[in-house]
Amino acid sequence: MVKVMDKLFLFVYSIVVGFISVILLCVGFGAVSGDLMNDFISDLYRLDSLQITTAVLGIVLFVLSLRFFVVSVKRGSALPPSIDQRTEFGDIRISLETIENLSLKAASRHRGVKDLRSRIRATDAGLDIVLRAVVDGESSIPTLTEDIQRSVKEHIEEIAGIPVMNVAVYVANVIQSGTFKSRVE
Structure with missing residues (x-):
């Protein structure tokens, strides 16, 4: 407002x-x-x-x-958006950019993923992550996206210690294979 x-x-x-x-x-x-x-x-x-x-x-x-x-x-003088946690030793601030990079790192480990973008939204219940991907079309898209969702959720919860509520994967496109055999007559 x-x-x-x-x-x-x-x-x-x-x-x-x-x-x-x-x-x-x-x-x-x-x-x-x-x-x-x-x-x-x-x-x-x-x-x-x-x-x-x-x-x-x-x-x-x-x-x-x-x-x-x-x-x-x-x-x-505003600080970039972050997630704040309090421990017995003090405060921890993890930027949303860090979480974004962690999610991209975890998703890029999967074979068949070519172009990744990530958007993070922090809520009271946990993180809401949206990944946009271009895949090669060589493997099953539902299986690939489920694997990406699982690995991103586990990786962020393990590394950052922040609960992940939702990981949505949007497959934007399939890359066309660039290997065409030339015909010689």
């Missing part, structure tokens, strides 16, 4: 700053006459409603600027 609000604030902020920059460009290049600017400034000081509107707009822009400054500083 916060990200959606930040995007909305950034959109409004961009529109207002863009409008102000167009006005400043017009004034800078002389597209707006000096008499018109003098009339606007005198109306600004003479009319309370215009003065209040200008003050509110200035406050809103200042608050939005502060918000974007805080967000930019705060997000820059």
Whole structure:
């Protein structure tokens, strides 16, 4: 929800700053006459409603600027996503990238798997792993995927000590065999 609000604030902020920059460009290049600017400034000081509107707009822009400054500083120091565990000796943090590499290592041990990609999602119940694979089509796909699921689950639970709830294997394609015999006549 916060990200959606930040995007909305950034959109409004961009529109207002863009409008102000167009006005400043017009004034800078002389597209707006000096008499018109003098009339606007005198109306600004003479009319309370215009003065209040200008003050509110200035406050809103200042608050939005502060918000974007805080967000930019705060997000820059964020650590990559990880799984935290507490032991009797202290805390352990294992990055999701580490789990991803472990799953790719375990899956690549199987014969017939050519191109692998992994996506990890950590839940309260354990890890949810999705593997995308391209296979050679030489062996049974259901048998191969079951073997991959079993080995990835066992490897991650053994090495990282984190329970794996689900390992989904998506077979994206079958590699075409590149061995064609040339015919000589």
